[in-house]
Amino acid sequence: MSDAPRVRGAHAPGGIPDARRALVEWVDAAGDAGRTFLQVRLLRTGDGLYEIRHARDVHRSILSLETVTSDPYAARPIAQMTNGGEHRPLKTAPNLRQGWALVDLDARALWTALDYLYPACALHWHAELAGTLRVTHWREVAARQSGMYGAVKLLPADVVRNTVRACCGDAVCLRRVAWNVDADTPLDLPSEGETTGEALVPCPEACSMFVSFARQVLVLERAPRMELTGLGRLGVEEIEQVREIATAAAAGTLGAAREGEFGEGTNSRRMRYLALRLAEEKARIGDLPAPELPCEGCPKAVPCRGCPMVA
Amino acid sequence: MQALIIIGHGSHLNAESSAPVYAHAAAIRATGAFHEVRECFWKEEPSMREVFDLVEADDVYVVPLFISEGYFTEEVIPRELGLDGPAPSVTRKLGKTIRYTGPVGTHPSMSRMILRRAEESAGLTDEQARRAGLIIIGHGTERNSNSAEVIYRVSREADEAGVFGHVRTGFLDQEPEVGEVLEAMEERSVVLVPFFVAEGWHTQETIPDDLGINRPAVSPVTEKDGRTVFYASPVGTFPEIARIVLERAREAGAHIPDGVAVGEAAGV
Numbered sequence: 001m002s003d004a005p006r007v008r009g010a011h012a013p014g015g016i017p018d019a020r021r022a023l024v025e026w027v028d029a030a031g032d033a034g035r036t037f038l039q040v041r042l043l044r045t046g047d048g049l050y051e052i053r054h055a056r057d058v059h060r061s062i063l064s065l066e067t068v069t070s071d072p073y074a075a076r077p078i079a080q081m082t083n084g085g086e087h088r089p090l091k092t093a094p095n096l097r098q099g100w101a102l103v104d105l106d107a108r109a110l111w112t113a114l115d116y117l118y119p120a121c122a123l124h125w126h127a128e129l130a131g132t133l134r135v136t137h138w139r140e141v142a143a144r145q146s147g148m149y150g151a152v153k154l155l156p157a158d159v160v161r162n163t164v165r166a167c168c169g170d171a172v173c174l175r176r177v178a179w180n181v182d183a184d185t186p187l188d189l190p191s192e193g194e195t196t197g198e199a200l201v202p203c204p205e206a207c208s209m210f211v212s213f214a215r216q217v218l219v220l221e222r223a224p225r226m227e228l229t230g231l232g233r234l235g236v237e238e239i240e241q242v243r244e245i246a247t248a249a250a251a252g253t254l255g256a257a258r259e260g261e262f263g264e265g266t267n268s269r270r271m272r273y274l275a276l277r278l279a280e281e282k283a284r285i286g287d288l289p290a291p292e293l294p295c296e297g298c299p300k301a302v303p304c305r306g307c308p309m310v311a
Numbered sequence: 312m313q314a315l316i317i318i319g320h321g322s323h324l325n326a327e328s329s330a331p332v333y334a335h336a337a338a339i340r341a342t343g344a345f346h347e348v349r350e351c352f353w354k355e356e357p358s359m360r361e362v363f364d365l366v367e368a369d370d371v372y373v374v375p376l377f378i379s380e381g382y383f384t385e386e387v388i389p390r391e392l393g394l395d396g397p398a399p400s401v402t403r404k405l406g407k408t409i410r411y412t413g414p415v416g417t418h419p420s421m422s423r424m425i426l427r428r429a430e431e432s433a434g435l436t437d438e439q440a441r442r443a444g445l446i447i448i449g450h451g452t453e454r455n456s457n458s459a460e461v462i463y464r465v466s467r468e469a470d471e472a473g474v475f476g477h478v479r480t481g482f483l484d485q486e487p488e489v490g491e492v493l494e495a496m497e498e499r500s501v502v503l504v505p506f507f508v509a510e511g512w513h514t515q516e517t518i519p520d521d522l523g524i525n526r527p528a529v530s531p532v533t534e535k536d537g538r539t540v541f542y543a544s545p546v547g548t549f550p551e552i553a554r555i556v557l558e559r560a561r562e563a564g565a566h567i568p569d570g571v572a573v574g575e576a577a578g579v
Contacts, residue, residue: 015367016364016365016366016367017367073337073340076333080326081326087322087324087325087326089321089322089323089324089354089355089356090356091356115365119356119357119361119365120356120357120361120364120365123361123364123365136360144390146386146387146390147382147387205360207356207358208323208353208354208355208358209323212323212354258323258324259323260322260323260324260354261323261324
């Protein structure tokens, strides 16, 4: 067991005061440039006073921003919805809305505001730097699930790896996964390169979005699969998903499925998982051989060369 | 220093589920009774797994914004928070003393609050209320009798108070079904109160659609079959719930100075 319930949560032996002090010193040291933390810029604006904005809003005039307030709790509704009005169940999704500034924050208010924009992130950032982050590996998280999520413990290690790649990449979550399948089974994720912003925010434990997504993956993985020439072994639902994606792309509605709507084939994480599955099958079966049949209605012999239709 | 943590279910799909938790937390924060008030969720962030890291106080009171005792309050929440047991329980860990209370829905003052809210939201005088009926709507499930039990108890207490002509209970997923209960009411004027924590698919769509009344987005009032039906907001969104949260914490030992009042402006 990597993490007994008794000590669970003790990421910060020095508590919030230590982490807050470290955050403030880190921002102060950056001077007028400020620091980019995930998608926001933290800036010291005066003696003991700070401002937070979306990193893409730093060059905008403050008069052009819709919300400017010194209330740190205003961060809460800012973090709730995307610019398009979609619910944000995961605050580290790279879709924080723009058009606001939290100003004249003292050190405590800076901490509070950041904790409502990115719950627990500054604390985990500091714990990572201090070497005190407590990690809970997947097998332990899966083992304690019950009810409708109890079955996620059945996911084999290689499927857990693909699930993490689909569910936790920077395109959908800016935290960096710090946990493994279990203490002896690494995830071996491909490098994601530079972090967004200057702070590495680790993910110490699979979140509820991951558990919920893992349950959906389990359904897909347990479905019977058939060998399809050129595509590999796919389940009925995966084949249907390819159609759904093509239809939605053609209609311009791709992206309409909500972030947490894992039952939808056009959900972004579902599509990421399908892409991994198709790539995996492609690697297994290799390239499709050149067709040895003439095109429909073509009188020419096989193999075909210099097709007039192509010209 | 003492901190209050309010736990909600939350949702991967919509913002309505967590809205009452945030509203009641803001109302209680404004009273200054706690040094810190923090929200946490099963399906949103911050999660229950990290919430004790997010408060500085050593004395922590944890109140679930749930309707009944059951799977979540007795199994999921204690497990995710790493508590020593279901409510009422005291757990010492991480240098903190954590007191876990029962859910708001089972608090004894629930029936009084529902009666007052039902009268107010329907705009009834005391005399009009005595001639009206009240139906408390529960989700109900055949799998867990606790959720139905609390609603029956609250309905019985509300009926005995004599504020309304009759108070009845109707369910979505078990007998008696709410539509049949509404049909059987003698009163010409009936108030419906969903015993739910938050607005959502059931309160905004399935309940009004099944009953053939206006969705709340259209109007809270429907004239139907010679009867006036008032459809109230779900109980979890009533501003008075913040008082029940405070009361739960006080009963668990939180120091709440006399005269602390939760503002009425905190409606969701």
